[in-house]
Every structure is written in C-alpha cells, then in structure tokens.
Amino acid sequence: FNSFLTALLLFLHIQYFGLFYFFQSSPLTMHPAGGQAWTHRSFNPEPSVLKFLIHTQHVYGSILKGCALMFTAVRLQLVRQRSLKAGEDPYRDHAFNLQESDRLGSERAIRDTRHYRCASITFDPDLPSTSIIITFHNEARSTLLRTIKSVLIRSPPYLIQEIILVDDFSSDPEDCQLLSQIPKVRCLRNERREGLIRSRVRGASAASASILTFLDSHCEVNTDWLQPMIQRVKEDHTRVVSPIIDVISLDNFAYLAASADLRGGEGRICNLNTDNPYRYWFNHLGQYDIHMDIWGGENFELSFRVWMCGGSLEILPCSRVGHVFRKRHPYDFPEGNALTYIKNTRRAAEVWMDEYKQYYYAARPSAQGKAFGSIADRVALRRKLNCNSFRWYLENVYPELRIPEQKVTYSLLKQGGLCLESHSTDSLGLAECKSGSSIPASQVIYV
Numbered sequence: 001f002n003s004f005l006t007a008l009l010l011f012l013h014i015q016y017f018g019l020f021y022f023f024q025s026s027p028l029t030m031h032p033a034g035g036q037a038w039t040h041r042s043f044n045p046e047p048s049v050l051k052f053l054i055h056t057q058h059v060y061g062s063i064l065k066g067c068a069l070m071f072t073a074v075r076l077q078l079v080r081q082r083s084l085k086a087g088e089d090p091y092r093d094h095a096f097n098l099q100e101s102d103r104l105g106s107e108r109a110i111r112d113t114r115h116y117r118c119a120s121i122t123f124d125p126d127l128p129s130t131s132i133i134i135t136f137h138n139e140a141r142s143t144l145l146r147t148i149k150s151v152l153i154r155s156p157p158y159l160i161q162e163i164i165l166v167d168d169f170s171s172d173p174e175d176c177q178l179l180s181q182i183p184k185v186r187c188l189r190n191e192r193r194e195g196l197i198r199s200r201v202r203g204a205s206a207a208s209a210s211i212l213t214f215l216d217s218h219c220e221v222n223t224d225w226l227q228p229m230i231q232r233v234k235e236d237h238t239r240v241v242s243p244i245i246d247v248i249s250l251d252n253f254a255y256l257a258a259s260a261d262l263r264g265g266e267g268r269i270c271n272l273n274t275d276n277p278y279r280y281w282f283n284h285l286g287q288y289d290i291h292m293d294i295w296g297g298e299n300f301e302l303s304f305r306v307w308m309c310g311g312s313l314e315i316l317p318c319s320r321v322g323h324v325f326r327k328r329h330p331y332d333f334p335e336g337n338a339l340t341y342i343k344n345t346r347r348a349a350e351v352w353m354d355e356y357k358q359y360y361y362a363a364r365p366s367a368q369g370k371a372f373g374s375i376a377d378r379v380a381l382r383r384k385l386n387c388n389s390f391r392w393y394l395e396n397v398y399p400e401l402r403i404p405e406q407k408v409t410y411s412l413l414k415q416g417g418l419c420l421e422s423h424s425t426d427s428l429g430l431a432e433c434k435s436g437s438s439i440p441a442s443q444v445i446y447v
C-alpha cells in the first residue's frame with residue numbers, strides 16, 4: 001500500500017508541476033437520436049446535448065526500477081444539459097435509469113467496500129501491465145465513460161497498458177471514434193453484430209499486454225481493484241481471477257457492497273476476468289467458444305474449462321468492481337433471446353458436462369432438440385488438453401453442490417416369501433410381498 005501511495009503522490013506532484021500539458025479538443029458531435037451527445041470542450045452552448053470535456057495530461061516520468069513509465073491523467077467531465085421529455089421512460093433504451101446515470105456524470109466517488117484489512121496488503125513492485133478489454137453495444141455514454149474513467153483514475157497508471165474498446169456494431173459509429181481520443185484508449189468497431197464472446201476474442205487478439213482483463217461496459221471499478229488480480233495471476237499464470245462484483249442500483253445508481261462470501265457457480269461471476277499473463281494460457285485454453293452468440297453461457301463454459309483443464313478460477317475479496325445488474329436485456333438478439341441463451345448453454349453442457357448434462361436438460365426441457373451448431377472443435381480441444389471429467393469437477397471443485405437425485409431404479413429385497421417394502425410413507429418392513437410381481441426378476445435381490 002505504501003509503495004502505491006508513494007507512486008500516487010509522485011504522480012500528483014508531477015501533475016501539479018505540469019511537465020507536459022496536453023489538451024485535446026474536437027468539434028461538437030451530435031448524437032443522431034438527439035438524446036445524448038458529447039464534445040470535448042465544455043463551452044459549446046448547445047443546450048440540448050450532453051457534453052463532455054476531455055482534459056488530458058501526459059506526464060512522462062522516470063521511474064520504478066529504472067523503467068520509464070508513462071503517467072497519464074485523464075479528466076473527463078460529462079455535463080448533462082438535457083432532461084428527458086415529460087413522459088419519456090428513462091428505462092426504455094438501457095433498462096436502467098438513464099436520467100439518474102447522466103445526472104451523476106462521468107466521475108463520482110464511491111465507497112471503498114473492501115474489508116478494512118485489504119488496504120494494508122502490499123503487492124510486488126514489478127507487477128506486469130494489462131490490456132483492459134471492454135466490449136459494448138449501444139451502451140449509454142454516461143455509464144461507458146464512468147467505466148473507462150474509473151479504470152483510469154483507480155488503477156496505477158503503469159498497470160494499464162491500454163484500454164481496448166470493441167464497439168459491437170452500435171448504432172452510432174462516432175462513439176468509437178470519439179472514445180479513441182482518450183489517452184490509452186483504442187476502439188475497434190465490428191462490421192456486424194457479433195455478440196460479447198466474439199467481440200472479446202477480437203479485443204484479445206488486438207491486445208499487446210500479456211495479461212488480459214475483460215470488463216463489462218456499465219461498471220465502476222473500486223479502489224485498488226487491479227493490483228490483487230494481477231498479483232495472483234503473476235504468481236501463477238494458470239489462475240483466472242475475478243473481483244467481487246458489487247451492485248450498482250439500476251434505479252438510483254447507489255453503489256452497494258456485495259457479500260464477500262461468494263463461491264464459484266453462483267451467479268455470473270465471470271463478468272470480468274483477468275486472464276492468463278502469458279498469453280499462451282488464454283490461447284492454450286481455447287480463448288472463448290466463438291460459436292456462442294451475443295451473450296450468455298460463456299461464463300459457465302469458461303469456468304468449467306479453466307478448472308477441468310488444469311487451471312483455477314478465483315474470486316478475490318480485496319478486489320471490487322461495481323456492475324449495473326439489469327432485469328432485462330435492452331438490446332436485440334438477432335436469433336431471439338431464449339434461443340441464443342439455449343444455444344450457448346447447450347454448447348457448454350454438451351462439451352463439458354458429460355453424463356451430468358441430463359440435469360441441464362431436466363432444468364431446461366425446452367432446450368431439447370434446439371440447434372446448437374457443431375461442437376466438434378470444442379470436443380477436440382477438450383481431448384487435446386486432456387481435461388478432467390465433469391465428475392472430477394463436481395468432486396474436487398464444487399463438492400458442496402447438491403446433485404439432484406439420481407434416476408430412481410426399482411429393485412426388491414426378498415427373503416423367502418417376504419419382501420422388504422414400505423408399507424406407509426414412514427415405515428419399512430418385512431412382510432408378504434405386495435409389489436413383487438411388477439419388479440423384473442433381474443432387479444430382485446435375494447437375501
């Protein structure tokens with residue numbers, strides 16, 4: 001903590017003396033829908049748009065252990081100047097309260113939700129840097145900016161190699177161009193809708209750091225979120241790590257602490273992963289299943305794959321990231337929401353769950369018979385990596401998970417002419433056989 005504080009103080013010190021001062025500006029850009037727009041200067045008088053000010057300072061310093069590090073400070077200010085029209089539903093476009101999100105602007109203080117002892121943990125001074133990959137599709141500008149800005153202001157600058165945005169074919173291509181003007185930010189735009197999974201793979205292949213961090217587009221990272229994750233991955237490159245995901249209210253954007261007692265398999269823990277340091281591991285494990293569409297299922301698939309093929313997945317209590325959980329998807333699924341989810345989860349079940357996939361189908365009977373594409377390459381990957389069975393996963397990784405009752409098989413215990421049978425709901429006794437005739441002889445056990 002001390003070394004980080006020192007770095008932070010050094011950073012502030014340099015910033016005040018302003019070795020280099022670089023101000024970016026660009027003309028006002030209107031959003032075609034007229035709803036939100038942003039500009040890089042705050043003095044444009046356009047009344048009906050959102051504006052934001054990018055105010056950048058690049059400060060080059062010497063620094064730790066003889067390495068030259070670039071310190072970058074970014075100040076983005078989102079100024080909201082338009083209120084929704086009377087009767088306009090603030091939840092319509094994003095399934096969260098846009099008015100409230102815009103009102104907060106691009107930066108705000110959030111409560112440090114970690115256990116108090118987290119603040120005294122120290123980290124290696126030579127942690128490797130990471131590429132942050134954020135994919136988005138028609139994300140609200142205020143939430144997307146808060147995501148990016150929270151990363152820039154709450155991470156030690158030398159740990160952020162770059163932020164790669166993948167615009168998954170949002171309606172307004174200008175978002176991507178404008179965001180690229182933020183220091184360290186690159187934005188790639190898909191030519192058609194690809195979904196979260198293929199967009200992440202695209203971002204990963206463009207990344208230059210050895211560690212990949214995937215982040216959703218409506219998050220706010222909390223104090224010192226990054227160091228614990230990079231530390232764990234640096235110590236063992238087969239670890240895939242996740243912070244605890246705090247809850248940002250979709251109604252009033254209050255930042256609420258999640259319980260620190262998370263256990264794998266509960267909920268959507270893989271919203272965000274810092275992945276393999278040595279890129280080898282991410283590629284070795286087969287990245288993501290790129291035949292999964294849009295959203296859903298990839299978190300289970302990654303979790304099974306990491307564990308079953310020799311790695312581990314950790315949720316780190318001293319790393320916290322807030323996420324706006326929503327009750328519905330605000331965007332379209334070209335193939336329909338339910339079908340896409342079934343296709344993706346069916347792929348995960350078919351490739352990884354062995355005989356236990358019967359429980360998936362029991363829980364989702366509608367998945368039977370639905371198309372899920374070819375899984376030949378994923379099955380081949382599993383064989384090539386010599387991965388453990390799903391039974392191994394259940395016994396070693398998640399023994400607390402209660403497996404639903406096995407299929408009931410009928411058999412009979414018989415002694416002479418007497419059978420061991422239940423006579424009422426709570427008593428079992430040896431008596432004259434009642435049901436003996438209906439049990440096949442092969443299942444009768446004589447004692």
Ligand SMILES: [Mn+2]
Nearest residue numbers: 216217218324
């Ligand atoms: Mn999300």
